[in-house]
Amino acid sequence: MPKVLVATVKPFAPVAVEQIKKIIEDAGYEFALLEKYDSEEQLKEAVSDADALIVRSDKIHKGIMEAAPHLKIVVRAGAGYDNIDLQAATERGIVVMNTPGQNSNAVAELALGMMVYLARNQFNGKPGTELKGKTLGIHAFGHVGKRVAQIASGFGMELFAFDPFISDEEISKEGVTPVKSVEALYEKCQYVSLHIPANEKTMKSINFELLSRMPHNAVLVNTARKEIIDEEGLLKMFAEREDFKYISDIAPDCAAEIAEKYEGRYFFTPKKMGAQTAEANINAGLAAARQIVNFFEKGDRTFQVNK
Ligand code: 3PG
Known part of the structure; x- marks a missing residue:
């Protein structure tokens, strides 16, 4: 059963996390959460057994992907995916998606x-x-x-x-x-x-x-x-x-x-807060979780950005 890790330095609203967890667990998958991490090492350790990853502006570069041998999909819960090394993902056969419009x-x-x-x-x-x-x-x-x-x-x-x-x-x-x-x-x-x-x-x-x-x-x-x-x-x-x-x-x-x-x-603003609302977190976070389930269940690649 796939393990889905939500890794966010800037956490989603708790209500969004709860609902993301529900979508993942209802699909029969394992849910893991890493919030407010302050070192790359923590992230590397958390991704080591993850099959899927949900992030926000978190930097997902080649080194992080190398630390995640099972990783098949990364969903950026949001619009901009400049924080993800698309070339490295493509080379490793990892699908990258965003959730356009949700926030x-x-x-x-x-x-x-x-x-x-x-x-x-x-x-x-x-x-x-x-x-x-x-x-x-x-x-x-x-x-x-x-x-x-x-x-x-x-x-x-x-x-x-x-x-x-x-x-x-x-x-x-x-x-x-x-x-x-x-x-x-x-x-x-x-x-x-x-x-x-x-x-x-x-x-x-x-x-x-x-x-x-x-x-x-x-x-x-x-x-x-x-x-x-x-x-x-x-x-x-x-x-x-x-x-x-x-x-x-x-x-x-x-x-x-x-x-x-x-x-x-x-x-x-003291911290990037454009998408910092409960509604945006719910919309983007849940869309990300659903996209991951649809990817594993049906091979659905809608919203893939590294085609
Ligand atoms: C986006 O690209 O979706 C926005 O800039 C929001 O980014 P954030 O999830 O880091 O708040």
């Missing part, structure tokens, strides 16, 4: 919350501004971007999106204006919300050249990944554009320098 509402709500927070001067009591009527550029129109559009339309924002992988028709259907280039998106929008994955093409792609195109009182919202930001360019933007603000769910490496010089123009 997108949580991330989208946080993105809008962050916009309100900066528009209202971090709730310091001074007069702020409203989101209504302001331009919002949605950079990538996947599950999260689309949900951001739906919520932001309730705020009465004017919506634009750029995504080379999604048709104009699909974007327009949501009441959003598709724009032809990434440059045009930044030129048009006072607010830009990032929803691109971190990969070879997107690393450091949000640079000064792009940011400096943004109109007056520019606000960049990042609930995606810190690696997509060119931090040198970000610092230049802070220095040259006093009107620019940045809010992120993932503090940049240069956070201390920003904190020292640009008070009131930035905010970074």
